[in-house]
Amino acid sequence: MADTLIIVESPAKAKTIGRFLSNRYQVKATMGHVRDLPKSQFGIDVENNYQPKYITIRGKGELLKELKAAAKKAKRVFLATDPDREGEAISWHLAGVLGIDPNQDCRIEFHEITEKAVKEALQHPRPIDLCYVDAQQARRVLDRIVGYQLSPLLWRKLRYGLSAGRVQSVAVAIIMDREQEITAFIPEEYWSLEVHCNREVHGIRAKLVEVQGEKPKLTCQDDVQHLIETLEPLCEVVSYKKGVRQRQPSAPFTTSTLQQEASRKLGFTARKTMMLAQQLYEGIELGPEGPIGLVTYIRTDSTAISDSAFESAQGFISNTYGTEYSIANKRVYSSKKGAQEAHEAIRPTDVYRKPEQMSTFLSRDQLKLYRLIWERFVSSQAAAAQYDYVIADLKNSDAIFRLNGSVLSFAGFLIIMKNEEDEVEDNLGFLPQLEIGQKIPAGEWVPEQHFTQAPARYNEALLIKTMEELGIGRPSTYAPTIETIIKRGYVERKEKRFFPTELGSAVTEMLREYFASVIDTDFTASLESKLDQVEEGDLPWTEAIDDFYHPFSAQLEEAEKNIPVQEIEDEVTDEICELCGRNMVIKRGRFGSFLACPGYPECKNTKNIVVSLDIPCPLCKVGQLIERRSRKGRSFTGCSRYPECQYVSWDKPVKKVCPVCGNLGMTQKILRKKGLILYHCIQPNCEGTLEEALEDANEDGEA
Numbered sequence: 001m002a003d004t005l006i007i008v009e010s011p012a013k014a015k016t017i018g019r020f021l022s023n024r025y026q027v028k029a030t031m032g033h034v035r036d037l038p039k040s041q042f043g044i045d046v047e048n049n050y051q052p053k054y055i056t057i058r059g060k061g062e063l064l065k066e067l068k069a070a071a072k073k074a075k076r077v078f079l080a081t082d083p084d085r086e087g088e089a090i091s092w093h094l095a096g097v098l099g100i101d102p103n104q105d106c107r108i109e110f111h112e113i114t115e116k117a118v119k120e121a122l123q124h125p126r127p128i129d130l131c132y133v134d135a136q137q138a139r140r141v142l143d144r145i146v147g148y149q150l151s152p153l154l155w156r157k158l159r160y161g162l163s164a165g166r167v168q169s170v171a172v173a174i175i176m177d178r179e180q181e182i183t184a185f186i187p188e189e190y191w192s193l194e195v196h197c198n199r200e201v202h203g204i205r206a207k208l209v210e211v212q213g214e215k216p217k218l219t220c221q222d223d224v225q226h227l228i229e230t231l232e233p234l235c236e237v238v239s240y241k242k243g244v245r246q247r248q249p250s251a252p253f254t255t256s257t258l259q260q261e262a263s264r265k266l267g268f269t270a271r272k273t274m275m276l277a278q279q280l281y282e283g284i285e286l287g288p289e290g291p292i293g294l295v296t297y298i299r300t301d302s303t304a305i306s307d308s309a310f311e312s313a314q315g316f317i318s319n320t321y322g323t324e325y326s327i328a329n330k331r332v333y334s335s336k337k338g339a340q341e342a343h344e345a346i347r348p349t350d351v352y353r354k355p356e357q358m359s360t361f362l363s364r365d366q367l368k369l370y371r372l373i374w375e376r377f378v379s380s381q382a383a384a385a386q387y388d389y390v391i392a393d394l395k396n397s398d399a400i401f402r403l404n405g406s407v408l409s410f411a412g413f414l415i416i417m418k419n420e421e422d423e424v425e426d427n428l429g430f431l432p433q434l435e436i437g438q439k440i441p442a443g444e445w446v447p448e449q450h451f452t453q454a455p456a457r458y459n460e461a462l463l464i465k466t467m468e469e470l471g472i473g474r475p476s477t478y479a480p481t482i483e484t485i486i487k488r489g490y491v492e493r494k495e496k497r498f499f500p501t502e503l504g505s506a507v508t509e510m511l512r513e514y515f516a517s518v519i520d521t522d523f524t525a526s527l528e529s530k531l532d533q534v535e536e537g538d539l540p541w542t543e544a545i546d547d548f549y550h551p552f553s554a555q556l557e558e559a560e561k562n563i564p565v566q567e568i569e570d571e572v573t574d575e576i577c578e579l580c581g582r583n584m585v586i587k588r589g590r591f592g593s594f595l596a597c598p599g600y601p602e603c604k605n606t607k608n609i610v611v612s613l614d615i616p617c618p619l620c621k622v623g624q625l626i627e628r629r630s631r632k633g634r635s636f637t638g639c640s641r642y643p644e645c646q647y648v649s650w651d652k653p654v655k656k657v658c659p660v661c662g663n664l665g666m667t668q669k670i671l672r673k674k675g676l677i678l679y680h681c682i683q684p685n686c687e688g689t690l691e692e693a694l695e696d697a698n699e700d701g702e703a
Contacts, residue, residue: 002026005074006108007067007094009081013113016283016291017080020115028070030081034060035093037140042148050141050545054093064097071098078125083109083343084299085139085535086476088132095128102128112349113283113293135535138544142166142527145549146518149556157563158506163488166524167473167481169511172490173519174466175458176500176508185454191218193227195235195394195401196444204432204440206235206394206401216399224447227399231445235394235401237438242391242431245406246384249413251303251333252345252377255475256468258298261376263461266368267496270460270479274298276369277346286361293349294358295373299476300343303333305381309347313381316351321415325383333380347377378416385412390431396442405431457497471525492593495652506568514559517551570598579605613637615655615665618683619647625665627652653682660688 006027008014014027021027035054037043043053056064071077079094081087088107095102105125110117146166154162193208193216208216211227218224253261255274262273277298283291310330317326348370355371362370389406408414434440458466464478473481485491490504500508508519517523527548533539570585577584577597584607587596595607611627623641628648630636637652639645651667658666658681666679666688681688 002073003075005070005077006080007077009087009090010282012279012282012291016113016293017118019290020118026070026074028067030067030090030094031060031063033057033086033090033093034064034097037144042144044141044144044148046145046549049542050549052137052141052144056097067094068098071100077106078108078122079106079128080108080110080121082299083111083297084476085132085136088129089136089140092128092130092133102130111344112296113281114349117349131535131537134541135531138534138541139531141541141545142548145545145552149552150515150518153556153559153563154507154510157565158510159503159568162503162507163484164507164511164518165481165484166518166527167477168484168488168490169508169519170472170521170524171463171467171481172485172500172504173508173512174463174470174472174521175485175491175498176505178455178458179500182454182457187451187454189219190450190452191221191224192448192450193218193224194446194448195396195442196446197235197394197440198443203443204403206392206403208399209393209402210400212398221447221449228445228447231396231399231442233442234439235396235442237392237434237436237440238395238400239393240390240434240436243389244409245387245389247387247412248384249331249379249382249417250376252305252347252380253373254301254303254345255299256301256464256478258346258373259464259475259478260461261372262369263459263464265372266365268365268369269482270464271483272365273369274479276366277373279366280370280373284358284361284366286358294353294370296344296347296349298346300346301475302343303345305330305344305347305377309344309351309377310381312351313378317378317382317416321382324410325412325415327381327383331381345377346373348374351378375417379413382413382416383410385414386410388431390434392432392434394440403432407431457499459496459498463498470521471528472521474528502571503568506566510563514563515552515555517555572598575607577603577605579603610640612640613653613655615653615682616663617641617645617647618663618665620645623647625653649682651682654679656690658683658686658688659690661686666690 002023002025004025006017006021006025008017008027008029009032011029011031014029018025018027034057036057037052038055041053045051045053077098077100079091079100081090081094091107092102094100095106100106105127107128108121108125110121143166146164146169150164151162154164195206195208197204197206210216216227218227251257258277259270259273262268263270268276277295280295281293281298283293286292307330314326351374353374355367355374358370359367386409387406388409390403392403394401394403456462460482463482467473467478467481468475485504486493489501490507491498491500493499511519527544530539530544530547534541534544570587572583572585573595575584575595576582577599580597580599580603582597582599582603584595584605585598586593586609587606593609595609597603597605608629613625613627615625617623617625617639620639620641623639623645625637625647626640628636628638634650635652637649639647649667653665653667655664656666656668656679657664661681661683663681663683663686665682667682669678669680670676671678677692679690679692
């Protein structure tokens with residue numbers, strides 16, 4: 001009979017842990033939170049130190065009865081929820097429901113779901129950390145105050161059903177500010193100049209870096225031509241340096257950097273990344289081994305790793321690649337200010353479980369994410385890559401041209417990052433041997449026109465990176481925040497970029513005028529800092545609320561008096577409703593914009609917005625290609641004659657003429673690191689391709 005009850009959040013986690021333990025242990029799951037603030041009322045007593053009113057979440061009554069019954073039969077109960085604020089709060093609520101003294105040793109904590117970690121945690125129970133609980137409670141109360149007191153004001157003044165949030169409103173403001181920058185941006189012309197020198201077999205390319213001791217200012221073609229006319233046939237080597245430089249690997253993943261890299265390399269949304277990572281953390285069935293947690297805890301802002309993880313990584317690297325690829329001392333990376341160093345970075349629980357070996361047990365997307373985590377961790381503790389390099393300055397008249405060349409001499413960690421695009425560096429690919437004073441013939445002057453680029457619109461990776469740098473929200477909040485602002489119709493995601501909607505702009509402008517602090521990034525970041533102080537026990541949680549609530553309450557009262565009622569009208573289109581004859585309007589839903597009849601609820605007609613690409617269908621040759629959306633909101637291309645013509649493609653074509661068959665329509669793929677755009681013909685029997693230089697290789701906005 002089981003005499004010890006262990007309570008976790010998820011059934012998958014319970015199943016994995018249950019496999020490690022004997023029948024003396026019973027493991028049950030809460031399915032997340034069991035108590036929360038009521039949805040139907042404010043639930044905060046602001047006159048009584050902001051005391052929250054907690055109720056049992058609907059549908060959790062029977063589950064709590066089961067847990068109470070199991071707790072009564074058990075000699076001991078351990079609360080094993082996640083090792084963060086939310087997990088600590090769930091344990092505290094459970095302790096209250098089950099009649100457990102939170103000051104007793106009832107809480108166990110582990111950062112990976114492996115047999116060793118779980119059994120070690122059972123040997124070191126502790127009391128519930130009430131400072132963590134207070135920090136979670138303060139965040140919950142703050143969010144409730146903003147959401148439940150500001151949202152009704154938006155309903156009355158703008159449109160029913162709107163919402164405002166402490167973090168989501170700042171995220172929308174960041175996106176809107178970027179859009180305004182793009183709108184106001186005026187591109188400026190500038191030119192660059194290279195000299196191509198033929199020397200022996202290799203061609204030397206050097207870029208203009210200085211004219212008359214200053215950075216060159218070439219604003220038009222005439223400037224370049226005038227400069228070229230002053231240059232001489234020979235360049236003189238005035239400086240030459242050669243050496244070895246090292247390139248260090250990136251730190252293992254935090255929650256934020258994992259979301260960014262999964263977006264950049266795999267095209268995953270933050271929500272999808274966290275869902276897959278949770279599955280890898282809670283446990284995957286590995287055949288006869290049963291369920292095993294493959295990665296450590298996925299909500300962390302620390303880049304630290306344990307000594308045992310480092311030693312395991314060194315053993316693996318030495319045995320697999322050779323001792324020259326290992327390092328003697330653990331590589332330590334700086335974490336963001338306020339990071340919880342008691343946590344570890346996200347890493348594989350067993351480095352010897354290579355991605356190739358896990359392919360049988362993981363789905364395609366699980367494997368992609370696991371490989372990303374595995375490679376990042378192993379490479380972070382491998383030797384640095386080494387490059388032999390030369391830097392030379394070539395003088396010609398009053399101009400200096402700089403030559404850079406480098407060659408990879410030792411792969412180091414790059415031997416692990418086999419798919420790492422960053423290893424392709426912009427260099428000559430060889431090391432020219434030059435001498436100071438040497439004269440080299442200038443073979444060709446190569447000018448190139450450029451235009452300054454507007455700042456890129458945010459994609460998920462860049463928005464998360466920006467929010468983290470500004471201290472807005474926390475790792476666990478990025479994914480739900482992004483999903484919320486899309487669902488509410490404040491922003492639209494087009495081509496993986498965020499565009500503010502008219503509704504989002506109207507709400508943001510109103511908040512900026514009457515509730516400046518709510519969307520002020522510095523103020524929001526200072527609130528996050530105060531929550532960290534609560535977590536450390538340095539600030540009472542009610543004081544953190546107090547500092548926000550009194551000025552916010554005054555702003556709320558002032559706004560109620562002064563904000564005029566303004567209805568945001570739906571955009572009317574020329575599309576006629578075939579059921580009732582009205583002009584249809586544009587509405588926004590979870591998966592983007594659509595057409596709806598304004599006669600709702602009498603007429604409930606809706607349609608997808610048809611966006612024609614003005615490209616003939618490659619299958620039937622009669623219809624035109626149009627943008628369509630799947631049931632899950634994903635964009636794809638189809639024929640306008642559907643269902644007569646069944647042509648569909650996930651790749652969106654552009655209006656480009658194929659150089660092989662001469663037909664209109666090619667798909668494009670941006671190769672940022674190589675500075676290229678690669679086009680493929682959409683015609684079924686044509687393999688035509690085309691390459692173009694990417695004018696701004698960083699147009700994706702990624703750092």
